[in-house]
Amino acid sequence: MFTTISHMFLWVRDQQEAKDFYVGKLGFEVGTDVTLEEYGGMRWLTVVAPGGLQIALSSVDLSVVHDPDGPAFLREMLAKGLGAGGILRVEDCRAAYDELRGRGVEFSEEPTEHFYGVDAAFRDPSGNQWRVTQPAPVPAGA
């Protein structure tokens, strides 16, 4: 039936700011970036994460079509840290942390050893949180 997840959706407070972050700082590729003037300037913007998943960076302003208070509500929820996010896998969490910080990524958690591996966390400008996880090695024979 299903073959894969091709796209996931992420609310962002500003699409250009989000593009600068996901492409310029994280190094994701641009999938599609088109602005449809005939639909009131609606912008369809996706970035491609390593592995191929496309993330549609959706402007909170779009939510006005369902609720006049939607944009303000979503903006506030994102700013409070109630947005979405995910887990990015790396081979070396501390090296990734140093490199991303050097590019100006704002971390909310420094690399820390947990029983499941080493991980850190950062937030995008809107407030969506991503973890950067280096899984613990699987014990031999497991």
Added chain:
Amino acid sequence: MVHDPLERHLLRARDLIDTRYGDHLDVPTLAARAGVSPAHFARRFRATFGEAPHQYLLTRRLERAQFLLRETDRTVAEICLDVGLTSVGSFTTTFKRVVGMTPTAYRELARTPLPAIPMCVLREMTRPK
């Protein structure tokens, strides 16, 4: 250029509590992280997140204490210091008031190892209400 709303600034202080709960965190430190005047910080934090910063810090510490009680062999006194509290007596009293049993009783009860749940999710799921 997009400007951060007040909530986004306050989130930085909340993130600081979640990561530096073992340190002495006072209002001036947290207010500086959020870029908010110390005089207004506590009120604004409470209005945004629904609880006062010292209360949020306390529940974070108790949540970590619960984790350490179930996942490590460290003593109650060591865990008290690990989570940034200094008096074992008041730690035990507060733990009992919020969690409903003493640290030792909690340790006996919660023996099942936790699955690999990311820390930030575990934090939200297990923080005392």
